[in-house]
């Protein structure tokens with residue numbers, strides 16, 4: 001589910017609307033002293049972070065009621081802000097997930113909560129612990145502006161995750177369970193959030209990707225990423241072949257190759273664009289192609305246009321974490337990150353300067369004539 005759009009962002013006035021009693025209005029300003037509960041372990045239709053953020057807006061009388069009651073109250077408010085169609089979609093999705101989680105037996109339970117020492121390579125962990133731009137840049141390359149490449153996962157972690165995914169798919173085939181694919185562009189692959197890995201991926205985003213995005217992608221809200229869509233894509237014989245040119249429904253995307261053996265499957269990047277300019281041409285300096293390496297991450301803005309070439313032999317499985325900001329501010333000026341908006345802005349500035357210069361020359365000419 002998603003909570004996009006400026007109309008649904010301003011939760012501060014939500015309590016004044018409809019069924020919730022007037023005495024239970026949300027506060028206009030958050031209570032910054034209040035330490036919110038965690039909601040990761042509950043099956044909810046919205047990201048646990050949204051509940052923790054919204055909790056600071058609860059009326060004072062509700063702050064200390066049981067967590068389930070707070071979650072119920074906030075869920076009702078959030079649901080009212082979804083259009084009807086989306087509301088029932090969100091309800092159905094919750095039931096769908098519930099059904100999987102009740103019936104699927106995980107194979108490697110150790111994958112379901114983050115264990116930094118066994119998940120990540122030491123260089124990545126050191127950089128995250130240092131938490132400085134310099135430490136981040138020391139472990140990554142930026143072969144093209146806004147595209148960062150670095151080693152992230154240990155081989156053993158990649159293998160365990162691949163084996164868990166295979167086990168899930170085996171269960172899907174055996175039980176003939178109809179699963180939802182990660183998005184409209186894939187016929188294969190699986191949504192990791194749907195079979196129990198949501199909390200682990202949330203921790204991965206919060207503790208390990210958000211610190212990087214805060215520094216590397218500040219202008220698209222990298223510091224305040226608050227939800228994610230986590231899935232795997234699978235290519236090869238009997239799987240998807242390639243992936244067309246697109247932008248992701250994310251502010252920041254983490255793409256990590258898990259394996260296995262394959263050839264082809266290169267990513268091609270073609271510049272960052274806002275919605276208005278998404279189909280404009282590419283400039284030569286925006287062209288960048290990348291060959292995947294197992295365990296290695298590519299981190300880029302969701303609006304960085306890209307696609308994946310055909311995997312010509314073997315199997316390729318990649319983990320994708322689309323990191324989002326549900327609580328987005330409505331943004332109008334994209335010139336800090338859209339290649340075309342910034343070119344247009346520079347062009348406007350250049351012509352204003354040229355016109356001013358011309359006018360000055362003209363006046364000078366008149367006064368000396």
Ligand SMILES: O=C(O)CCC(=O)C(=O)O
Pocket residue numbers: 233243248255267306307308318320
């Ligand atoms: O196949 C890949 O590595 C890219 C996948 C991708 O861009 C996506 O799923 O959004």
Ligand SMILES: [Fe+2]
Pocket residue numbers: 246247248306
């Ligand atoms: Fe993508």
